Amino acid sequence: MNAMPTWKRSFAALWVAEFLAICGFATSSPIIPLFLRELGATDQASLNWWTGIVNAAPAITMAVFAPIWGSLSDRVGKKPMLLRAMAGGTVLVGLMALATSPWHLLALRTLQGCLTGTVAAATVLAASIVPEEEAGYRLGLLQVAVFMGNFVGPMFGGAVADLAGSRITFLATSALLGTAAFVSLRFISEDFVPKPRAGSLLRSVLPDVGVLAAYPALVPLLAVCFSVQLANGTVGPILPLIILDMTGGAPGVASISGLVIGSSSLAAAVAAAAIGKVSGRLGYGRTLLGCLVGACLFSIPQSLARDPYQLLALRVCTGIFLGGTMPSVNALIAARCDRNRQGAAYGLSSSMSSGGMALGPALGASVATGFGYSAVFLATAAVLGATATAVAVGTRKASDQRPKAAAAATKTAATAAAKTAATKTAVAAADGKGDR
Secondary structure (H helix, E strand, O other), X not given: OOOOOHHHHHHHHHHXXXXXXXXXXXXXXXXXXXXXXXXXXXXXXXXXXXXXXXXXXXXXXXXXXXXXXXXXXXXXXXXXXXXXXXXXXXXXXXXXXXXXXXXXXXXXXHHHHXXXXXXXXXXXXXXXXXXHHHHHHHHHHHHHHHHHHHHHHHHHHHHHHHHHOHHHHXXXXXXXXXXXXXXXXXXXXXXXXXXXXXXXXXXXXXOOOHHHHHOOOHHHHHHHXXXXXXXXXXXXXXXXXXXXXXXXXOOOHHHHHHHHHHHHHHHHHHHHHHHHHHHHHHOHHHHHHHHHHHHHHHHHHHHHOOOHHHHHHHHHHHHHHHOOXXXXXXXXXXXXXXXXXXXXXXXXXXXXXXXXXXXXXXXXXXXXXXXXXXXXXXXXXXXXXXXXXXXXXXXXXXXXXXXXXXXXXXXXXXXXXXXHHHHXXXXXXHHHHHHO
């Protein structure tokens, strides 16, 4: 029996570690409003304000720091950056269990955004260790770990909080992140030779935005990252309030909300694996376009849903298509950027995604306040539709350029052949004159 290749063993360990990490973060995130109430934010206005700022803070700081970590990974290695993200989360989330004021939680969550970012770190590490022909499938599988963690984590966190309290939930998250860091350290192998530092230390850790000039095709992909996360963030945070409105405050709203959120995450996980498997054959650009169109179309009827279970069915369908977007984008980034600069590219994509996650809840809350809950789904559909249109235009331009490039290549080859033939004729003529 042939031994499993090293890259496959490393990827399997990476999958397990990322699942544990995302499961950990998802374990504590849903109980933050309840914990803020314990810390003294008792009136509704204060609770809403603290909940919003505490959830936005890590997304904002992650948007700033993700390109820095991505650029540094190209110089010191991808595995150290993954360990940094998981170890940082282990310490900071564990300290949240000791918070005695909302300010403490805000400060720790802000630092969390500065130091963590396991998805970007795991993505760039996966792209660097798997063969290029396996990139689409393996990045899809990695996205499955993310979705599965988001599916299991909230249910686990709710059970722990009910049985032992919110503070123990943060300790459970810390334990899961510590386990993920150990798995990464012990079982992931990376063949990386550190680059000599060029210039000052400050220059070596600055975001490598020059990668956008070197690979202009990355710019629209980063815009897609922003838009997809903006669409996700528009509905997600207020979904429990929408279900509360549908049910009229009937008992079991939290359980129904968890079912709707978890089911769409599970559907996205399955879709990420399946679509990642076939996207290489269909073409990553076509796959991305199809997923965006499908997610847009299934978002529109959600505005007409009047029952949580109608919404559940539509959210599952939307999750299926959204599950295929990020694996396709990540595979396109891997295909269009040299491996030596993929860390910078994925760092920028993580920054754009974090920006979308930070802006999405504000957009959703504003639309809901001004136009009602139904309009939130239409706003999501508009974002996805506009993104799909931009991708379609970009794909068509790329298709139009291919025949031109092929024709130019054919013309160049014909010219070269003609020159070669002329040279041979001249040489033959010269040889004939010499024989005379």
